Amino acid sequence: MKLLAVDTSTYVMGAALTENSRPAAEYITHVKKNHSIRLMPAVRSIMQETGWKPGDLDAIAAAEGPGSYTGVRIGVTTAKSMAWALGIPVIGVSSLEVLAFNGRYTGGVISPFFDARRGQVFTGLYRWEDGRLVQLKEDRIIPHGEWLDEIRSLGEPVTALSPDLEKHEDLLQEKLGQLFKPAVPQDHLPRPSSLACLAADREGTAAHLFSPNYLRLAEAEAKWQEKQKEQQHERK
Amino acid sequence: MKKETIILGIETSCDETAAAVIQGGRTILSSIISSQMESHKRFGGVVPEIASRHHVEQITLIVEEAMEKAEVTFEDIDAVAVTEGPGLVGALLVGVNAAKAIAFAHDLPVIGVHHIAGHIYANHLVEPLEFPLMTLVVSGGHTELIYMKEHGEYELIGETRDDAVGEAYDKVARTIGLPYPGGPRVDKLAQTGEADIDFPRAWLEEGSFDFSFSGLKSAVINTLHNARQKGTEVAPEVIAASFQEAVSDVLVTKTMRAVKKYGTDRLLLAGGVAANSGLRGALQEAADREGIHLTIPPLSLCTDNAAMIACAGHFLYEKGKFADDRLNGVPGLALESF
Structure with a gap:
């Protein structure tokens, strides 16, 4: 099975081609530059290098979020539009799960996270068990301090993986102490070949039905819903 | 006889997700518009983030509907024209990236269209510009x-x-x-x-x-x-x-x-x-x-639509003005002659 995988959910941009989970090409950058300009040239480049044609693809894997709203949309729109045009399915994978894949030779638990501003992070909890990545706690948005208190109580070593590690390193040290296990810099960047590997044994979605998993309502929507609730409460 | 050029147009600059198929620069084979007005009404105006979310959910459905109604396949289409700007950046990005991905899948050229050029060319669909x-x-x-x-x-x-x-x-x-x-x-x-x-x-x-x-x-x-x-x-x-x-x-x-x-x-x-x-x-x-x-233009061509984008795109196509893979949504795009 030939897969194209794209991930633009953070400043790390990735595109990969895999055949039966074996990487044929992989393109990763970690620069604060526009994914909308750079994704399609990256895809074309790896397709040209491998000599693959769009018609050769069996499915397209995309990191579905959470992450930057605009970033996630660029990858998801590209993946679903290309999949629809080719008549093949899209396979969505959590952007956090893709990052957690990098913790595969660690013991203990893996907490991948993306900075979500105002002290919050998008995160979840994973563990590598018998050559498989298992989710222990669902992806969520949560104040980072509160999250770290929660996972510290498990008493296990924690591998925290994030392209935004620097900003959160002090807090991780403070909250986790000895339980905090550092990782090498490249393991903090989600790899599109991991995304393809995770996608390989999953069911695809029809392109029309595929949309981002933002894990958070748009601000205006959240405020509107809150107002509706208040009004309902007042009526009671 | 050479067949007439067929352009697929895509427009997502504000709160309408639209796609259209135009033949020979003037014949509207289809023009589909999905308006989000009902969703934005409760906020008293268009909320950019919500507009972008709707676009990404709708985009392939609308393009498919436009192609089905026009009774064309990718083999019939000569190019994909898309609104490059001006407009809401997050909204533009959905159309631009969809257009690039669809074009890539079928090795078609992409054409970036200025939204206002589109509005002007809506008139060409009514009667040829002189x-x-x-x-x-x-x-x-x-x-x-x-x-x-x-x-x-x-x-x-x-x-x-x-x-x-x-x-x-x-x-x-x-x-x-x-x-x-x-x-x-x-x-x-x-x-x-x-x-x-x-x-x-x-x-x-x-x-x-x-x-x-x-x-x-x-x-x-x-x-x-x-x-x-x-x-x-x-x-x-x-x-x-x-x-x-x-x-x-x-x-x-x-x-x-x-x-x-x-x-x-x-x-x-x-x-x-x-x-x-x-x-x-x-x-x-x-x-x-x-x-x-x-x-x-009739009312249906005054408000945002993709037929006008495909029509303006037709003339860019004739002049060989194609975009490359780096085409981006540009919220403050200037109207330049081609």
Whole structure:
């Protein structure tokens, strides 16, 4: 099975081609530059290098979020539009799960996270068990301090993986102490070949039905819903 | 015989997800528009993040519907034209990236289209453009007079210095308590009232083709405010009618002056506010009086649609003006000649 995988959910941009989970090409950058300009040239480049044609693809894997709203949309729109045009399915994978894949030779638990501003992070909890990545706690948005208190109580070593590690390193040290296990810099960047590997044994979605998993309502929507609730409460 | 060029057009610059298929630059094989207005109504205006979320959910459904209705396959399509800007950046990005991905899948060229060029070319779908011509572009973000000597040659001869017409309409609508979207409601209300209030017209310097609507907007707000303080009331339909007359007066007078100065007898009305009945009527009357041939698109082609994008894209295609893989959504894109 030939897969194209794209991930633009953070400043790390990735595109990969895999055949039966074996990487044929992989393109990763970690620069604060526009994914909308750079994704399609990256895809074309790896397709040209491998000599693959769009018609050769069996499915397209995309990191579905959470992450930057605009970033996630660029990858998801590209993946679903290309999949629809080719008549093949899209396979969505959590952007956090893709990052957690990098913790595969660690013991203990893996907490991948993306900075979500105002002290919050998008995160979840994973563990590598018998050559498989298992989710222990669902992806969520949560104040980072509160999250770290929660996972510290498990008493296990924690591998925290994030392209935004620097900003959160002090807090991780403070909250986790000895339980905090550092990782090498490249393991903090989600790899599109991991995304393809995770996608390989999953069911695809029809392109029309595929949309981002933002894990958070748009601000205006959240405020509107809150107002509706208040009004309902007042009526009671 | 060479078959006629077929262009797939995509438009997502604001709150409509639209796709269309155009043959030979003029025949609309299909034009599908999915409006998000119902979703944005509760916020009193378009919320960019919510617009972007809707676009990504809708995009492939709308393109598929356009192709099915047109009864074309990817083999029939010569190029994919998409709105590059101006517009809401997050919204534009969905259309641009969808267009690039669809084109890549079938090895088709991509064409980036300026949204306002699209509005101008909506007229070409009504009757073929003849040059030279003058266009009055009126929308929520634009108020411009553009002179064209040839396909793809745009000469900006006047523009608004503050609010766009559509913006002024929305603000006045809010002031008199009309819900979103305000523009069409002000227009409707204006038809039931007399234009008894003489609101100020901003003519600016002698010979200028620029516009200004902020003074007029303030005058409307002040009139209502003063009346309230005195405990009297001004009928909203009178406000609406008087405001609409002041707007039309300036737009029509300046446009007719521009037509005369540039010595053309062809005039186009373009943009979302071209749906305004007061303006349509006043401009038609003036054009008839002066023997000017005026083209106004039907309502369905005034508001945002992808047929106009595919139509403008057709002429870029003819000139071989293709975008590359790096095509991006550009919120403040300038209208450049091609």
